[in-house]
Amino acid sequence: MDRLPVMLEPMGVTSFRASCGREAADVIRSTPIHIAVVDLGLPLEPEATEVADREPELNEGGPRLLELLARMSEPVPVVAIKRGRTHRDDARDIAAALRLGAFAVMDRPQDMTGINVMLEVLKRCLSKRYDGRWPG
Numbered sequence: 344m345d346r347l348p349v350m351l352e353p354m355g356v357t358s359f360r361a362s363c364g365r366e367a368a369d370v371i372r373s374t375p376i377h378i379a380v381v382d383l384g385l386p387l388e389p390e391a392t393e394v395a396d397r398e399p400e401l402n403e404g405g406p407r408l409l410e411l412l413a414r415m416s417e418p419v420p421v422v423a424i425k426r427g428r429t430h431r432d433d434a435r436d437i438a439a440a441l442r443l444g445a446f447a448v449m450d451r452p453q454d455m456t457g458i459n460v461m462l463e464v465l466k467r468c469l470s471k472r473y474d475g476r477w478p479g
Contacts, residue, residue: 344367346458346473347380347462348360350462354477355477356477359374359376361385363386363387363388363391363404364385364386364387364405364408365388365404366389367381367404367408368407368408369461371411371415373383375413376419377419377473378419378421379408379412379419379421379469380421381405381408381409381412381421381422381423381424381459382405382424382451383406383409383416383424383426383436383440384424384426384427385404385405386404386451387403387404387407398410405423406439406440409421409440409444410443411445413443413444418444419472420468420471420472421443421444421445422446422447422449422465422468423436423438423440423445423447423448424448424449425450425451427451446464446467446471449461
C-alpha cells in the first residue's frame with residue numbers, strides 16, 4: 344500500500360495517509376476527497392488503550408470512517424480493505440461495508456498483483472463516478 348501514492352503521484356493524484364481513524368476524520372473534514380481507501384483494521388486512536396485491548400471493537404477506526412464517509416453530503420467512492428481475520432469476520436466486514444455504500448471490498452494488497460488489482464478497482468471507481476478522469 345505504501346507504493347500506491349508514489350505510483351499515482353505522476354498522474355497528478357494527491358494521496359493522504361492517516362495512521363488512525365481520528366487523523367483520517369480530520370483529513371476528510373478539511374480536504375476535498377474524491378476516492379477513499381479505508382483499511383477496516385485502522386485503529387481509532389494512535390495508541391491502543393487498556394479498554395481497547397480488552398474490547399478491540401471500541402478502537403475500530405475503519406468502520407467508523409465508513410460511517411463518516413457515508414454521511415457526507417456528496418459521498419465519494421470508497422474501497423474498503425478487509426482486516427484478514429476469520430472467514431466469518433470477513434463476511435461481516437464485507438456486509439457492513441457494502442451496507443455503508445462501499446464501492447468495493449478487497450484484501451490488503453501484498454504484492455504487485457494485489458497493487459494491480461487495487462489500481463483496477465480505482466480505475467473502475469473513476470469510470471463509474473468521474474467518467475474515467477481524476478476530478479480536480
